[in-house]
Structures are given as structure tokens and as C-alpha cells.
Amino acid sequence: MGKARRRVPVEEFVRRCKAAGLSVTPQRIAIYDAIAGNPSHPSPEAVYRRIRLTHPTIALATVYKTLDTFSRHGLVALLTPMHETVRYDPLTIQHHHMICVKCKEVVDVVDPALDEIRLPTRVRRSTKVLGYSIHFNVLCPSCRVR
Amino acid sequence: MGKARRRVPVEEFVRRCKAAGLSVTPQRIAIYDAIAGNPSHPSPEAVYRRIRLTHPTIALATVYKTLDTFSRHGLVALLTPMHETVRYDPLTIQHHHMICVKCKEVVDVVDPALDEIRLPTRVRRSTKVLGYSIHFNVLCPSCRVR
């Protein structure tokens, strides 16, 4: 992996925390930094392992709690709305999904127009693309009214 | 929820099992059916709960093992390549991702061209769309050579 970068400087993080009414602590800076400074979207476990180098007494539970706090306040986005459990798909042709961010229902979206996306050159050059799938993050009708 | 549908008839399932060299058992039919007959992409737990009605002695472990077998043989696709754990994203503007299906590394893809997808009418009409994200399933360079 290349060297760590920082997409958002600390000051920016602090500013966003304050805007969200969150206190800024060394742990939080470290956690945010581990995420923002790493393009690989590390898991809480991975964040924990990395952070322990500089914060040997931090608890894994703190990492979980903090990341959850961040996401509830919009400082980070949840990349895996369905992570709670594996999900499988019987439709093996390429297609897409709507995921209700609230109730986590998943609905198929089959639309030929969506299958004609031109792969970015960077993606095509650097990897072997097996396929792609678009996740529409939505509020379904029933969650919308509530 | 509407009534269950069956996207792939049993005969088709049997044919595909045979093609993959898998034996066909009542449990497997039931499991496949629970997935294929349900548009909501149920979790293994949910499949288990549903199947117990007709197969009271089935074990949850069997459901996990079977779904894993199915996906390794291409009978179903893995909808959640990152499910093992939550992942967060510090980049809160809309963007996309490459996910290596083997090592699970996630890399950002920022490309304005990808942000101009026309939302399918069905999606726009039925829900409030908060955003979307394209997941490119790829083999990264290092996994590709191995």
C-alpha cells in the first residue's frame, strides 16, 4: 500500500465535529484519521489495530461507538448498509438494487440502460472488472411516511 | 409483501446443480427456493426461519454451508462482498468503489461521468432516492496473478 494520505485535514475534522455538536478528543482524531488517511476503507477491527500503535489503551468498543457516532452525525458515510449479515442473490445476470436505508429491504432493479455505463479508464486499466452493481440508497414508501 | 414468486423453476435449479456437480437435496431446494422466491434478499437467518416451517430439523449451519456452496458454484451471487464487517467512508460526496472480490480491498472511484446516470423511472417513482453508488467487482492486480 502506498503512503497514507489525508483527504480532510484535522482542522476540517474539528470544524465538522463542532458543527455537529461533537466533542473532539485525541481518540476521535485518531479514529477519523485512520479512516480518512486510508483509501482501503478499513474495518473497525483494522482501525483498532492501527490506532493501538499510538493509543495503546484504546478499547475496541470505543472504536465501534465512535464510528457509529460519526456516521449518525454525517461525518462519515456507511459504506455497507447491509453488513449485518451476508445476503445472496439468485439473479445471476447483472442487475442493480434499491436499498432502503431505514428498513434495509433490498429490491432488484433490472434496467438495460443501467448496464451501459462506460467503465472509467482507471478502473479498466488497473483491474480485471468482473461486473458492477449500482446501489440506490433510498427511502422506501413505508419508511418515508413514518 | 406481495406473494412469493419463483424466478427460476425447480427444474432449472436442478439442471444448474447438476451442471455444477452438486447433489440436489430437499434442503437445498428449500434453501434455494427461499432465496429465489423472495425479492427481499433474505439473510441466512431469515432463510432458516422460513425453512423451518417445512423442514423443522434443518440446522442453521446447514443454511450457511449451503449458501456458501451455492455461491462458490455460481448458483447465487454474493450481494454483500464486504459483509464481514461494517465499513465507513470519510468521503461524503457521492462516489463509487472498486471491491476486490478476493482480498476485499476497497478503493474509491471518483468520476463525474458516473454521476450522470439517469435514475430508472420505477426507482424515482416508488421511492425517495438519496443517492447511489456503483460497486465495481474486480480482481485487483495482486489477486489476479495469484
Add this chain to the structure above:
DNA sequence: CTCCATGCAAAAATTTTGCATCGAG
């Protein structure tokens, strides 16, 4: 007989919770 799918129980791994403490304001 051999092989593999199954069920069961145990183990492992992951995530959440309760609670006491600490520190900033």
C-alpha cells in the same frame, strides 16, 4: 463401500451493552 450433505454441539469471531471513571467546561 465411498462420498458428501446433514444435524448437532462447540468454538470462534464479531458486535453490543452496562457500568464505573475521568476530564472538560
Add this chain to the structure above:
DNA sequence: CTCGATGCAAAATTTTTGCATGGAG
């Protein structure tokens, strides 16, 4: 002093594994 963030330990949940059994070919 008060409140929220933290660390620790325990609990809960989810997933995997080992092993004995049983049926199909």
C-alpha cells in the same frame, strides 16, 4: 457539578468448525 467520552468486562449475536450419522450411487 454535570455531561458525555472512554475503557473494561461481560453479554449477545453471528458465523465457522469438527465430528458422527445417514442416504445415494
